[in-house]
Amino acid sequence: MSKCEQCIIRQFNSLKSLTKDELVRISGCKTSRLIKKGEIIFEEGDTLNGVFCVKDGVCKLSKLSSNGKDQIVKLVVKGDLLGQRSLIGEESANLSAIALNDMEVCFIPKHEIMHDLQKNPKFTLDMLQQMAHDLKDSDNVIVDMAQKSVKNRVADVLIYVNEHFGVDEKGFLSINLSREDYANIVGTATESAIRILSQFKKEGLITTKGKQIKIENLQKLKHIE
Amino acid sequence: MSKCEQCIIRQFNSLKSLTKDELVRISGCKTSRLIKKGEIIFEEGDTLNGVFCVKDGVCKLSKLSSNGKDQIVKLVVKGDLLGQRSLIGEESANLSAIALNDMEVCFIPKHEIMHDLQKNPKFTLDMLQQMAHDLKDSDNVIVDMAQKSVKNRVADVLIYVNEHFGVDEKGFLSINLSREDYANIVGTATESAIRILSQFKKEGLITTKGKQIKIENLQKLKHIE
DNA sequence: CTCAAAACATGACAAATATCATATTATAAA
DNA sequence: TTTATAATATGATATTTGTCATGTTTTGAG
Numbered sequence: 001m002s003k004c005e006q007c008i009i010r011q012f013n014s015l016k017s018l019t020k021d022e023l024v025r026i027s028g029c030k031t032s033r034l035i036k037k038g039e040i041i042f043e044e045g046d047t048l049n050g051v052f053c054v055k056d057g058v059c060k061l062s063k064l065s066s067n068g069k070d071q072i073v074k075l076v077v078k079g080d081l082l083g084q085r086s087l088i089g090e091e092s093a094n095l096s097a098i099a100l101n102d103m104e105v106c107f108i109p110k111h112e113i114m115h116d117l118q119k120n121p122k123f124t125l126d127m128l129q130q131m132a133h134d135l136k137d138s139d140n141v142i143v144d145m146a147q148k149s150v151k152n153r154v155a156d157v158l159i160y161v162n163e164h165f166g167v168d169e170k171g172f173l174s175i176n177l178s179r180e181d182y183a184n185i186v187g188t189a190t191e192s193a194i195r196i197l198s199q200f201k202k203e204g205l206i207t208t209k210g211k212q213i214k215i216e217n218l219q220k221l222k223h224i225e
Numbered sequence: 226m227s228k229c230e231q232c233i234i235r236q237f238n239s240l241k242s243l244t245k246d247e248l249v250r251i252s253g254c255k256t257s258r259l260i261k262k263g264e265i266i267f268e269e270g271d272t273l274n275g276v277f278c279v280k281d282g283v284c285k286l287s288k289l290s291s292n293g294k295d296q297i298v299k300l301v302v303k304g305d306l307l308g309q310r311s312l313i314g315e316e317s318a319n320l321s322a323i324a325l326n327d328m329e330v331c332f333i334p335k336h337e338i339m340h341d342l343q344k345n346p347k348f349t350l351d352m353l354q355q356m357a358h359d360l361k362d363s364d365n366v367i368v369d370m371a372q373k374s375v376k377n378r379v380a381d382v383l384i385y386v387n388e389h390f391g392v393d394e395k396g397f398l399s400i401n402l403s404r405e406d407y408a409n410i411v412g413t414a415t416e417s418a419i420r421i422l423s424q425f426k427k428e429g430l431i432t433t434k435g436k437q438i439k440i441e442n443l444q445k446l447k448h449i450e
Numbered sequence: 451c452t453c454a455a456a457a458c459a460t461g462a463c464a465a466a467t468a469t470c471a472t473a474t475t476a477t478a479a480a
Numbered sequence: 481t482t483t484a485t486a487a488t489a490t491g492a493t494a495t496t497t498g499t500c501a502t503g504t505t506t507t508g509a510g
Contacts, residue, residue: 063364065372073364088350089357094364117350124349125313125342131356132314138363139288139298139319145370146412147290150497179458187371189498194459210506211457375467404488414468419489435476436487458505468495475488
């Protein structure tokens, strides 16, 4: 099994602030795991006894609303940690995590992480900085949800996905979200999301091939009124 | 000037995790300040060189949206800290803070806080737990914004304000938010917020006197469809 | 490859919300 | 106290978004 000390992924998250010794210790008790597209990593209410370090693939974090619809709150990418919040807050998971494509993750037991949080101020501060940043992002999402139109939010997601996950060799967004996923990110009905994507298609802002989407005019997409 | 070591307010925030010595040091360089209702404490984009510890009063944290409307993201209360996120994230303020009533705050210079964050793991971990909790709250707000109706969200704010700030001797909500503030919390047009409050009044859920609001039927308010 | 299930698409209509206009009432400064 | 200003209130109407129905296309299991 590969070793944390040599793993390049940790450069992208707070684990980079651990000492060599701490990494060796974590490496000794971590477990690696392959997760298939569509698989549930954990669900709302689950008790997490560790964190996941995402080595490859993407998953969605969602929450079931009182109206029965899922709201996707965040997309978690290669390099991100998963589950820190519940662990640190000593609470059960507030969100469900479901793989959007095949994933490879490492699982680090709770007690290892908590130990390091208590002993390594640099690690804790790094985690704190990461959370401060996430909190800022969250505030911005709240503002957008509250103030922007659905059309605008759909455009924003396309731009976001384009920037964060890029495109494949043919120019299609390299993550394939279903129309329902788009609706659940934006917070609208699936039909509404579909309608807006169709409209974008008519206006030449995007083209599609099956569920695949290619952005044709990023600038116009950025300036949806 | 009063001393941090003896201040009861710190029990409500992460400052409770500081040692006696650290508190004495902070006490020596903090400044106390009175802020009048309506006064701007800081604005989006400002560089904060410290955090505020709220000893009394309430303020709103808001962000100007691209459509020109203010979105209120959070109400900050007695006992809360203000400005930690920008400080920790090493960024300029992402939100504006405006007093909703007369406030009393203590200002603690940046370098003192950062010093303790680097030296006292207990303090950092406490702050981290607080942020994990805030992040969970934020996720829930996002879900509500995305999935609940405006009417539902207005009811939720009334319930929230009632629970967190209580009522005065006559039973009116003890914080007086303007109708525009309510609209800016909920993320709707001021007229829509007014209309919904009027409707609640007709249905006997609330009564009003000027801008003051009294909840008459909390149970029904909690079960708006 | 075939075919049933799921995902996508679109029309028709209903409901929710925003916008604009215009009163009315409350508030605070002179 | 007066009075200008801001806040609250409400009607009329437009726009946005959701819902239900139904058809088409895509996908993946066998």
